[in-house]
Amino acid sequence: MEVPPPAAILGRMQILILGAGVTGLCAAYALARDGHAVSIVERNPEAARESSFANGGQLSYSYVAPLAGPGVIPKIPGWLLKSDSPMRFRPRLDPAQWRWGLKFLAACTPAMADLTTRRLLRLSALSRRLVHGLVEEEGLDFAYSRTGKLVVLSDQASFDAARALMGYQATLGCTQEALDAAEVLRLEPALARIAPRLVGGIHTPDEEAGDCRAFCLGLSRILTRRYGVTFHWGTPVRELVAQGGRLRAAMVPAGAMEADAFVLAAGAAAAGLLRPLGVSLPLYPLKGYSLTVPIARDDAAPRISVTDAARKTVYARLGDRMRVAGMADLVGHDTSIWPDRLDLLVREARAAFPDCSDWSRIGPWTGLRPATPTGAPILGACPGLANLMLNVGQGALGFTLAMASGQVVADALAGRPAPIEMDGFQPADHGL
The missing domain is CATH 3.50.50.60 (FAD/NAD(P)-binding domain)
Structure with missing residues (x-):
């Protein structure tokens, strides 16, 4: 035989x-x-x-700039000392944390950040095509929406840097427009509560969102x-x-x-x-937080996905719920929910969209994002x-x-x- x-x-x-x-x-x-x-x-x-399980919910193909960037190093003292920083670093007797941290700092150069962004844009453009094929072929139901994304900026330097990146993203097929503060509010009226600190925004109409779980x-x-x-x-x-x-x-x-x-x-x-x-x-885990709330008033919740660049917080509508996510904590493999970090995220969300929910039913979550230094x-x-x-x-x-x-x-x-x-x-x- x-x-x-x-x-x-x-x-x-x-x-x-x-x-x-x-x-x-x-x-x-x-x-x-x-x-x-x-x-x-x-x-x-x-x-x-x-x-x-409960990540930010954004399929963010055009916004893939790495955490490691030239503006990071001056912020490190604040991460160590401020209790309400959107990022937190707690040094540990962990050689892996220190090795990762040193490589991360080495990657915080303008040239490396630009190169990594360009590489990730290639990978995300491929992902966009494949997600569209999957949805069309398999009919997957996951609160999927293609209503776009709005990144709101609260200082002129960040707004200028975001506009500068638009040219390269256009070469990869990204359709974007820069909006002043008034145009941001016309596009997404639910942002009215944070209008006093808005400088402008970058709108990408073909960005997407969905429930990852x-x-x-x-x-x-x-x-x-x-x-x-x-x-x-x-x-x-x-x-x-x-x-x-x-x-x-x-x-x-x-x-x-x-x-x-x-x-x-x-x-x-x-x-x-x-x-x-x-x-x-x-690899080292970056601990992130999210909360999910039912939408009580449709007009008070964002219609499109929003990223608040200054607060490093993202908002995504998932059907009749809103997902709020943020934080990047280098604290090891601890998956427990720290009350002060959750409270910070709740405060940010309530300040931005106070009437979208009654805020009595908050679904909290935390997870570990496996990150490389670059x-x-x-x-x-x-x-x-x-x-x-x-x-x-x-x-x-x-x-x-x-x-x-x-x-x-x-x-x-x-x-x-x-x-x-x-x-x-x-x-x-x-x-x-």
């Missing part, structure tokens, strides 16, 4: 994805459509229980029913086992889970999984482990970049040319 060749030689592989957040699910979608036998292992009982839950059902993807819920990965320059298995409580290829999409937990194998991922994700084969694909480091842009990141991974495993220029995203670009 003739022995059949391994599945990988025929082009169809057994692929195990670690993580059922938005990045893992989008990778599964791209790989399953390529005809691979895909399984996902997830430590939670369903999809999107961690960073994808609903997206993930719907996509997980589609993956199961239409593409035969197998999910292993409530299954934590305890260890990765390597042999002969390849990843052999993911060890779970029931034993070894083997595959031809693996995709690491485990968010903030990814670095800990690879560390015992001698791979040091430059802000660019790590996409590609892990050095020394040829069959392990990295799909990590999207930071606060996980929802926005997930579809493109998954496609990049699928193309790499298929041996196809990358769909975009990959400089800045490959593991070697991150020192691996």
Whole structure:
């Protein structure tokens, strides 16, 4: 009897994805459509229980500038000392935090920030096309809207810098316009309460919003029913086992889970999984907060997505609810809700849109965004482990970049040319 060749030689592989957040699910979608036998292992009982659960809700393809920028370093004393800063840094006896922090500071140059922004715009433009295709083909229901986005600015220097970026974004197909304060209010009357501090805004009419958790839950059902993807819920990965320059298995409580290829999409937990194998991922969690409130008065809630640049707070209408998100705290892997940080977010939201809700039913949440120092994700084969694909480091842009990141991974495993220029995203670009 003739022995059949391994599945990988025929082009169809057994692929195990670690993580059922938005990045893992989008990778599964791209790989399953390529005809691979895909399984996902997830430590939670369903999809999107961690960073994808209640993020800002914005699919922000045109606004991807990294946190690391030339204006960051002068603000660090305030982050350390001010209790109401939109960012908080608490030094810890954690070598990983200090290594990440030093690399982050090295990336805070005008040249590096500009280069990373341009790279991320390429990736986000790809994601936009893929999201549109997914919505059209699969009919996914996730409070999806294409009503645009308005970034409001409260000082002239920030407004001038935002207008300067519009020219480059136009070369990538972004349609934007700069508005003065009066035009901002005509476009979005619900911003009337913060009118005294408005200088202007940048309006991008084709930006989008949606409920990331609903997206993930719907996509997980589609993956199961239409593409035969197998999910292993409530299954934590305890260890990765390597042999002969390849990843052999993911060890779970029931034993070894083997595959031809693996995709690491485990968010903030990814670095800990690879560390015992001698791979040091430059990832650190940025803790973010959100709250979700029911909309009580339709005219008092923003119709389009709003980003308040001065307060580093985002607002997105998700059907009959409003999502408010903000903060970026470097405090380790602590996922507890700190009352003072939640109170700050509530105060900002109530000051901006006091009548949109009665504010008695606030759904609070916090999550860890897995970030690289530069802000660019790590996409590609892990050095020394040829069959392990990295799909990590999207930071606060996980929802926005997930579809493109998954496609990049699928193309790499298929041996196809990358769909975009990959400089800045490959593991070697991150020192691996």
